[in-house]
Amino acid sequence: MENEEKMGLQLLKKGQKGLIHALFSRLGLFILLLALQVLALFSVFRWFEGILPHILGGTALYTIGMVLYLLNSRLDPTAKITWLIIVMLFPVFGAILYWFTTCDIGHKAIKERTGQISRLAKDRIVQDPAVQDRLEKLDPGAASLARYLRRNACHPVHENTAVTYFPFGQDKWEEMLRQLEQAQNFIFLEYFIIDEGLMWGRILEILARKAREGVDVRVMYDGTCEFSTLPHSYPKKLQELGIRCKMFAPVIPLVSTHYNYRDHRKILVIDGHTAFTGGVNLADEYINHIEKYGYWKDTAVMLKGDAAKSFTLLFLQMWSIDEKEPAFDLFLSVPVSAPEHSAGFVLPYGDCPLDEDHVGERVYMDILNRAQHYVHIMSPYLILDGEMETALKFAAERGVDVKLILPGVPDKIAPYALAKTHYASLLSSGVKIYEYTPGFVHAKVFISDGREGVVGTINLDYRSLYHHFECAAWMYGVPCLADMEQDFQATLEKCRAVTPETIKKEKWTLKVMGWLFKAVAPLM
Known part of the structure; x- marks a missing residue:
């Protein structure tokens, strides 16, 4: 009692919990449709050999149409590349996946x-x-x-x-x-x-x-x-x-x-x-x-x-x-x-994924672009589009001390492997990366120059920046910014630094997984 x-x-x-977690994610759907396409191609080659040239010709025309549509869409460049790869490799089911995940079905x-x-x-x-x-x-x-x-x-x-x-x-x-x-x-x-x-x-x-x-x-x-x-x-x-x-x-x-x-x-x-x-x-x-x-x-x-x-x-x-x-x-x-x-x-502010204004990402990028001395960041994930990666690198190349604290123990292996694909590029521009050895970092924190900061729900990944309803509090000149920086430094003491040497020593399986998932990063 x-x-x-x-x-x-x-x-x-x-x-007594909810139903078993179902794989209705875009990644899960991608894997399912990939398997279906392989099965469909096998069936076409086996049972429709006589009309195969017509089927292939129609598929080629459809693929060209989808490519032209994607090139003229308002997607960010990284997402365009991902969808172009998927549609060209798997024309029919790639197109189904695209329409299913971008046409607001049910929303x-x-x-x-x-x-x-x-x-x-x-x-x-x-x-x-x-x-x-x-x-x-x-x-x-x-x-x-x-x-x-x-x-x-x-x-x-x-x-x-x-x-x-x-x-x-x-x-x-x-x-x-x-x-x-x-x-x-x-x-x-x-x-x-x-x-x-x-x-x-x-x-x-x-x-x-x-x-x-x-x-x-x-x-x-x-x-x-x-x-x-x-x-x-x-x-x-x-x-x-x-x-x-x-x-x-x-x-x-x-x-x-x-x-x-x-x-x-x-x-x-x-x-x-x-x-x-x-x-x-x-x-x-x-x-x-x-x-x-x-x-x-x-x-x-x-x-x-x-x-x-x-x-x-x-x-x-x-x-x-x-x-x-x-x-x-x-x-x-x-x-x-x-x-x-x-x-x-x-x-305080919110970010809605159903409009085309990615408020969360723009706030982070603006802080990076205006920083003069340092930007210190904690995030559970690091799945970046080209713009955000460029903003991080440009800040470091301007002489700003850009430090990232990420998990040392992941909650999901795919995002963990994907994060590591950004390491070498960021390090080459002077961004410093650290992994929290005691466990998992779930914090979403930006601190800049001791005068500006953000605490909220917005991760550095596609799901937060493009696909979720989010919120945060932007702060300027508030006393607790000193507490945030003190916490960052205390957390840093429990981290291992990422270096070119540690990247070389990563397990090859993790590297291969990262390279494979990189092609479909916007789907994760």
């Missing part, structure tokens, strides 16, 4: 609705011109980034916000519990992964109690949880506790692809004045209660003050996708008092 109380509220019986309604919601959300939080002017006088380059985010991500830059940085998931969790206990009006949670255990059990215990007390408690999680951690009936179980719950975009086999347009965000908002974001999901490995891939290194921030309202709006935008009238004003009109120790500027 004592152990159950410690674990918090558990709704599932031991062993057209969401695409239209997110556009409508974005227009409704615009200017809901008005930019204080005095704040923008103060940033302009302090740093015109940073102010230009704030203007871009205001225009394209619909969120203003704020003052009067105290930021607390958490160097590990367990630090964030402990503070989450304290802040949740103080909730009086509403609690909004939006997470990519929720899994029953100690972390979620203790949180859920508070949520259920707060719901009974009349607090408006809402939980939203991504539909892939149904295939990995939670059963289809889980929203109903939460609703029985008085908690409003939605599952974003449930995966529908043969209609949805597993990795397309997932809600990768991690947001907690309490009463409109306190917000959390970062890499930490609601599962026990994120707080090192259980070990999956060595010691789990993750980070998060807590915002108290004006900027928390932007996370309220970000949550409500996703929550309102299936509702007729978003209740923005009801929650955004809540007064927020200025906290102590709130120097600097904070700008």
Whole structure:
């Protein structure tokens, strides 16, 4: 009984999880279609020998048409090359794969609705011109980034916000519990992964109690949880506790692809004045209660003050996708008092994969392009397009100290092998790369010149930069930037440096795997 109380509220019986994780990813589909094409070619050669020239001629014309279409598409150059290779090698099934993964199958309604919601959300939080002017006088380059985010991500830059940085998931969790206990009006949670255990059990215990007390408690999680951690009936179980719950975009086999347009965000908002974001999901490995891939290194921030309202709006935008009238004003009109120790500027922002504006990537590239002394980065993955790789290399070639901390223990072998294919090129330009030896790095952190930083959910890979709903907090001149840099340096002490010699010593199997996956990197 004592152990159950410690674990918090558990709704599932031991062993009761979601369906076995299905391979509805684009990579899984690619492998399936490749096998089908080989089988189809064998059948054609065996049974249709008489009309084989006509079939090959038709296939050649179709392939030429697809190549011309791809060359004139608006895909980024790296993705174009990948699709050209796939379509030329496997014409029929390559084309099927392309249309299946790029035509928003199962997501057209969401695409239209997110556009409508974005227009409704615009200017809901008005930019204080005095704040923008103060940033302009302090740093015109940073102010230009704030203007871009205001225009394209619909969120203003704020003052009067105290930021607390958490160097590990367990630090964030402990503070989450304290802040949740103080909730009086509403609690909004939006997470990519929720899994029953100690972390979620203790949180859920508070949520259920707060719901009974009349607090408006809402939980939203991504539909892939149904295939990995939670059963289809889980929203109903939460609703029985008085908690409003939605599952974003449930995966529908043969209609949805597993990795397309997932809600990768991690947001907690309490009463409109306190917000959390970062890499930490609601599962026990994120707080090192259980070990999956060595010691789990993750980070998060807590915002108290004006900027928390932007996370309220970000949550409500996703929550309102299936509702007729978003209740923005009801929650955004809540007064927020200025906290102590709130120097600097904070700008929360989101990134939507259903438009053509890759906000997350542009913020990272802008920081790299404006840096004068250093850019220090932590990311779990390194699957780069040409533009991002060029930005990293160009910054280093300008004399900027560019350091990357990546996992020493991977969670997935394919992305790990792919990351290593970038090492030699980056090192040749002066980028310094380190691998975290105690375990897995899941943090998404940028720190530049001691004055600017980002903490959020956005990885340095195609899925985050192009295919997921994401969020982050951009910060300028806030005191916690010193804590972020201190944590980076402390983490660096637990890393091994990547050098040309260590690259040569890598296992040949890992190198071959990286070379093979490189051709289909945008699909991962």
